[in-house]
Amino acid sequence: MKKITFSIGGVHPNDCKLAADRPIEVLPIPETLYVSMAQHLGAPAKPVVSVGDKVKTGQVIAEPGGFISAFVHSPASGTVKSIAPRADLAGRMVPHIEIAVEGDEWAEGIDTSDALIAEIPEDRAMMLERIKNCGVVGLGGATFPTHVKLNPAPGSPAAEALLINGAECEPFLTSDYRLMLESPKPILIGASIMQKILGGPKCYICIEDNKPQAIKVMGEALEELGFSNMVVQPLLKKYPQGGEKQLIQAVMRREVGSGALPISVGAVVQNVSTAFAVYEAVQKNKPLITNVLTVTGDCLPVEKQHNYRFRIGMPLSYIASYAGGIPTEAAKIVSGGPMMGRAIANIEAAAVKGSSSLLYLKESTTRRWTESACIRCGRCSEACPMGLEPFLLNRLYKGGLTDELEKNAVQDCIECGCCLYSCPAGIPLLDNVRQAKLQVMGIIRARAAAAKAAAGQANK
């Protein structure tokens, strides 16, 4: 099939897939796990257990705290030791349930066998319910609750395409790649389940061409399973291809309007790991308590790079020391890739559903450049996948011109990092654009609230 890619902007960083040949290993469970109540987008979950309670692996320990929220399950069996705020990787205090691990005894009704269940149930409501009850969230980065995304609001256009995102366009990360190589069928069955829930749109398994092995393995598995209306779609390598809007544009040649949801153009995008989690939830009733994470970096020899299946709640420091400790050359530790990941301020933070890596970067790699004058080369706007002009937004931000910022679409920024990555003058474009975006989003929200209040007054 013809390789395709998105048409606006994008950059070509070295992909550095150093851990690509390292099979997924299962991490042993430590003595204590700290389960965050905020491991999904939306409202934090509310604990439903008390200190001293005995819990089993996969048992619900917290329920959704709102419409956009998700269940959280115990990642091991043991005793609830405390429910208290604990610092996340950025150092923010978030409620955590501390579990003193006593073993790995699973709760009733969960299939822990390796048997592949290929037959897809008919009952759409049951499947959605299982996805919700198993706490499945999007594992491509945003951790948006999957059941909400698969059940578009009434009146939304019908889904025409389900895009399974295996682009893994972030350099260094290899967890999605390993999962595609090692569990191609569960991913495809998960995709087929979501296809059924959405009413049978065409399904594209999107994989970048720097992963030919994954394209091959997924293609073969698809043939064996014999799913119709599903294809493996190879993509030309370009960052940020895995961005929802970019992937939709690459495959469907449609653009999602500013502030609109993908379903407005008939698209639903789900990550390959999410498809795997959906498979486990629907076919095995297995809640989302594990995910795959890559331990990698430019200061680690290949034999010290790993892909691990971890349980949520494992402290990152535990994972790091199990992998052989933090290398001495590491100057920055990132959760996620080098383009869009988050710098880890607190290595004691617990792993969450969406954790994708421990990336160690050398000082020389990660050092910010000394800022010099803008030479108006236009590389930032050439690189911006949203077609924005970061140099202009930067200038408007410094002048405090929020109206102009809004007119120049600062609120459309997806914070992919292409502008700062490509600026030859080392200007902290994204830092400033992000601040500008926050200001403008605040203004837009305030305006909407005022309009709503005014409409309420008028109706009285």
Add this chain to the structure above:
Amino acid sequence: MAESYIVSGNPHWHAPVSTKRLMLDVIIALCPAVIVSFLYYGWSEILVMAESIAFCVLLEWAITRFLMKKPSTIGDLSAVVTGMLLAMNLPSGISWWIVLIGAVVSIGVAKMTFGGLGQNIFNPAITGRVFLLVSFPAQMTTWPVPSGFIHNVDAFSGATLLQQVKILGAADADALVSLQTLFTNIGGSAGEISAIALLAGWLYLVCRRVIKPWITLSIFATVACVAAVFHAVNPELYTGALFNLLTGGVVLGACFMATDYVTSPMSTWGGVVFGFGIGFILMMIRYFGSYPEGMSFAILLMNMAVPLINMAFHQKKYGRK
């Protein structure tokens, strides 16, 4: 936690392309033309080049250091590029003090008074050249006989091909242009001697993705079209497309001066409009003006229009009309 680690926003690394690297690429791209003019004019050309670079760099250093009281910016190599381009716009063998005045106008007036690299409205090297052209017309248009290592039997001094137009008329001047002109011109500024050497440098910049080709191509296309139309109407009065593309500073200007980041539009279509404006103004000056050559004036005039062009042409935004 004993160790401390860097915490900052994404992205966490950087593309290996700095301002200095881009300027170095421009310097590399100019080298073929410098070598050809050295072969033609000999050491006197190298002397002018060395003087020009030295004056430009020293002036920028002195101005940042003593007037602006800021860290020196000469490390970004942009002053070297200005110095090279200024030298390429001068006849070889010109007096050192004229070069110095050119450098003062280029760096001191056109660049640093506006705040240095990135802030200037006008291309520094062209501003310097135009200042010298109107102040020292005699010295600036005295073209030496090539005295280097390659001797062209047909070489004559005193007037460039463009000046011949005003002396001999369009039809006779057209006849002087042959394929040979593509490789080596006869007389003229150092940088005008070999179109092929300049185009090779330009191609290097395009391939290295230092510049986009659209501005240059737009200038060439406009010059060719305007000249072809006028030539077709009256070949006795108006020189043809090939003549106008290969003579004077068109290739140097289109490849290296109009593509200056700071003084050209940021968007692709803005660049096309910018190039069209330069080509059109150039041809009007050549056909109807009293100056035989108009590339410098055309570029300076369009430099002024850049902020307007930038306002009119934006990138195509995702998901918006």
